[in-house]
Amino acid sequence: PAPAPAPRAKAPTPAADFFKGTAAAAPDELRQTKDRARAYLKKVPPAVSGEKGHTATLLACEHITRGFDLGLEDALEVMADWNRRCEPPWSEEELRRKVMEAREKGTAIPMGKHLDRRPRIVVTYDMGKVVDAALEALKNEPELYQQSHRLVHVRRVVGQPQDPQKVTRFHGAPCIAEVSPARLREMASVHGNWRKPKKDGAEAPAMPPDWLASTIMGRETWPFRPLQGIIETPALRPDGTVLDTPGYDPATGLQYLPDGATAFPAVPSQPTKADAEDALRLFADVLHDFPFDKNHHKAAAIAAILTPLVRPAIAGPCPLFLIDAPTPASGKSLLADVIGIIATGRACAKSPQATNEEEERKRIMAVLMAGDRIMCVDNVTLPLGNASLEALLTSTEWSDRVLGTAARIQVPAATVWFATGNNVSLATDMPRRVIPIRLTPREEHPESRSGFKHANLLEWVRANRGALVVAGLTLVRAFVVAGRPINALPEFGSFEAWSDLVRAGIVWAGAEDCNAGRAALQTSDPRLEAFRFVLQAWWDAFGERPATIHEALGKPSLAAALTELDPPVPEKQVEPRKLGMTFRKMKDRVFDGLRLTPSGNTGKHGQPWRVEKLSGSGHQPAGGAQ
Numbered sequence: 004p005a006p007a008p009a010p011r012a013k014a015p016t017p018a019a020d021f022f023k024g025t026a027a028a029a030p031d032e033l034r035q036t037k038d039r040a041r042a043y044l045k046k047v048p049p050a051v052s053g054e055k056g057h058t059a060t061l062l063a064c065e066h067i068t069r070g071f072d073l074g075l076e077d078a079l080e081v082m083a084d085w086n087r088r089c090e091p092p093w094s095e096e097e098l099r100r101k102v103m104e105a106r107e108k109g110t111a112i113p114m115g116k117h118l119d120r121r122p123r124i125v126v127t128y129d130m131g132k133v134v135d136a137a138l139e140a141l142k143n144e145p146e147l148y149q150q151s152h153r154l155v156h157v158r159r160v161v162g163q164p165q166d167p168q169k170v171t172r173f174h175g176a177p178c179i180a181e182v183s184p185a186r187l188r189e190m191a192s193v194h195g196n197w198r199k200p201k202k203d204g205a206e207a208p209a210m211p212p213d214w215l216a217s218t219i220m221g222r223e224t225w226p227f228r229p230l231q232g233i234i235e236t237p238a239l240r241p242d243g244t245v246l247d248t249p250g251y252d253p254a255t256g257l258q259y260l261p262d263g264a265t266a267f268p269a270v271p272s273q274p275t276k277a278d279a280e281d282a283l284r285l286f287a288d289v290l291h292d293f294p295f296d297k298n299h300h301k302a303a304a305i306a307a308i309l310t311p312l313v314r315p316a317i318a319g320p321c322p323l324f325l326i327d328a329p330t331p332a333s334g335k336s337l338l339a340d341v342i343g344i345i346a347t348g349r350a351c352a353k354s355p356q357a358t359n360e361e362e363e364r365k366r367i368m369a370v371l372m373a374g375d376r377i378m379c380v381d382n383v384t385l386p387l388g389n390a391s392l393e394a395l396l397t398s399t400e401w402s403d404r405v406l407g408t409a410a411r412i413q414v415p416a417a418t419v420w421f422a423t424g425n426n427v428s429l430a431t432d433m434p435r436r437v438i439p440i441r442l443t444p445r446e447e448h449p450e451s452r453s454g455f456k457h458a459n460l461l462e463w464v465r466a467n468r469g470a471l472v473v474a475g476l477t478l479v480r481a482f483v484v485a486g487r488p489i490n491a492l493p494e495f496g497s498f499e500a501w502s503d504l505v506r507a508g509i510v511w512a513g514a515e516d517c518n519a520g521r522a523a524l525q526t527s528d529p530r531l532e533a534f535r536f537v538l539q540a541w542w543d544a545f546g547e548r549p550a551t552i553h554e555a556l557g558k559p560s561l562a563a564a565l566t567e568l569d570p571p572v573p574e575k576q577v578e579p580r581k582l583g584m585t586f587r588k589m590k591d592r593v594f595d596g597l598r599l600t601p602s603g604n605t606g607k608h609g610q611p612w613r614v615e616k617l618s619g620s621g622h623q624p625a626g627g628a629q
Contacts, residue, residue, distance in 0.1 A: 040071045049088035064105035070117040121196040140195040148230035154182040173349045179374035184216035231256030239316040243483040274481035279512040282474035296441035299519035306517040311346040319500030323420040328442040332450035335423040353381040363391045371414045379421040388430030396436040397497045434524040482508035533568040538597040540564040549602035549611040552579045
C-alpha cells in the first residue's frame with residue numbers, strides 16, 4: 004500500500020504501529036473481527052454530501068478503527084464496501100485521512116467497544132486445559148464464591164412466606180445458595196469466548212461443553228473468593244475497625260449488601276464514653292414500653308440488639324437470647340422483630356421448634372447453609388434444648404450431612420439465635436448457653452395496653468434504623484477505642500469472646516450486667532431438680548451399694564423419681580436404656596453432696612451405678628450443680 008500522507012504534525016505512523024489490540028491477534032481472530040466490522044457497517048447508513056456527510060463518515064471511522072481496534076490498512080479494507088455506497092464516495096486519500104483523524108482525535112467511541120475481550124477458550128479433548136481456562140475466566144464472575152467446598156452465590160427470597168412449619172424468611176432476604184450446574188455453565192458462557200475447531204483449521208463459535216460444570220465441581224480447589232457470610236448493615240471487624248463499604252470484604256470474607264433504602268451515618272473513628280452513653284439512652288428509648296422484669300433483662304435486650312451488629316468481631320460462639328414471658332401478648336415477638344429490623348431491615352426470620360433430634364439437625368444445617376444472620380425459634384412449647392442445639396451454641400463451625408445426600412460439609416456457625424415462649428423450660432445443659440430476657444406485664448390482658456411512647460414501634464424503628472445501627476457500633480467501638488477497660492464480671496464459660504466485647508461494653512457504658520438473669524435459669528432447670536431427687540432416693544434405697552437401673556425400678560419411690568427424670572412415651576413404660584444414657588451424661592456431677600458414678604462392668608441387667616456421699620460437702624453451690 005502507498006504510504007500514508009502526513010497532513011498534521013502528529014499524524015499516525017504506518018499500519019504496523021496503528022494497532023493496539025487486534026494487531027497482535029491471531030490471523031483467524033483478526034479475520035473474524037473484520038467480518039464483524041463489515042457486518043456492523045451494513046447497518047450504518049452511507050454518508051451523503053450536504054447532509055452532514057463529513058460527520059457521519061468520521062463517526063463510522065471511529066466505530067471501525069476504535070470500536071473494533073482495527074489498524075489503518077485493515078480499516079480501509081473493511082470500509083471499502085460502505086464507502087462505495089456513499090454519495091459521492093470518498094477518494095482513497097480522503098478516506099485514509101478521515102480514518103487517521105478518527106483514530107487520533109475521536110472521543111465518541113471507546114477503544115475496543117465492539118471487541119470481545121473475553122478470554123478465548125477452544126474446546127478440545129484436553130479437559131484439564133479447558134477447565135483451567137474456564138476457571139480463569141470465571142474469576143471475573145462477581146457473584147461466584149466458594150464456601151465449605153461448594154460453589155455458592157447470593158440470591159434473594161422472592162415472595163412472602165407461606166408454610167409456618169418451615170423456616171420463615173421474608174421477601175428480599177439475601178441467602179447463600181449452591182450454584183447449580185446449569186447456572187455455572189451459564190456463567191462460563193458469559194465470561195469466556197468459547198470456540199471450537201473446524202475441519203479447515205478455522206474456529207467457530209461454541210457453547211461451553213456439557214461436562215464442564217460437573218468437572219469444575221469435582222475439582223479439589225478453586226480460585227474463587229471464600230464467602231463467610233452476608234451482612235446488611237455496617238459491622239465491626241475482629242480488629243475493631245468498621246466494615247462500611249458495600250460489596251465483598253477480603254479481610255473478613257463477608258459480603259455487605261445494604262438494602263439501598265437505609266442511610267447509615269458514618270461511625271465515629273474515635274468515639275468517647277459519652278458517645279456510648281448516648282447510644283445506651285437511644286436503645287432505652289427503643290425499649291421504653293417493654294415490661295422487663297428486671298433492669299438486667301433490659302440490658303440483655305440491648306445485648307441482643309448489638310450482637311448481630313458486631314458478630315464478625317467475636318472470635319467465638321454467642322449465647323442464645325431467650326425472650327420469655329408468663330402470658331401471651333407480652334411483646335415477645337415484637338421485641339424479636341425490633342431486633343430483626345435493626346439487623347436486617349426486615350422482621351426476624353423465624354422457625355418452629357423442632358420436635359426431635361433429627362429435625363433439629365436438619366433445621367440447623369438449613370439455617371447455617373443459607374447464612375442467616377439471626378434466627379428465632381418461635382413459640383417454644385417443649386423444653387428448649389437437645390444435644391444438637393447445645394453443641395451448636397458452643398461452636399463456631401458446624402459439620403453434618405447434607406439433606407438428601409451422603410456428603411458431609413462444614414459451614415460457619417455465625418447465626419445469632421433467639422427463642423420466644425411462655426414460661427419456657429430448658430433442657431439440662433441449656434441454662435449455661437442462654438441469656439434470658441424476661442417480660443412480665445402488670446395487666447391481666449396485656450394485649451389491651453395503650454399509651455405507648457412509640458405508637459407504631461416497628462415503623463419507628465424502620466425510620467430510625469440507620470441511627471440505631473450506628474449507635475450500636477459506636478457503643479462497642481468506643482469500648483474498643485478506650486482499650487476495653489476491664490470490668491469485674493464473673494466468667495462466662497464458652498462465651499468469653501462475646502462476654503469481653505458485648506457484655507463488658509454494655510456494663511462499661513452504664514447498664515447492668517445482662518448475665519444476671521442466668522442464675523434464675525440455673526435454679527429452675529426441672530431436669531436438674533428431677534436428678535437431684537433421683538440421687539437422694541437412690542441413696543435412701545441403696546446407700547453406697549452399687550445397683551442397676553433395672554433393680555432401682557423395682558423400688559416404688561425410686562421408680563417414681565426415675566419416671567419424672569425421663570418420662571416415657573404415653574402408654575409405654577420407662578426405658579432403662581434411655582435412663583442409662585441420662586446417667587452417663589450426668590455422672591460425676593455433685594448435687595447436695597451426692598455424686599453418681601459407674602461401678603464395675605456391665606452385666607445381664609446393665610451397668611451398675613453407685614451414689615457416693617462426699618465428706619465435708621455440706622455446701623450446695625448456686626444452682627445446685629457443680
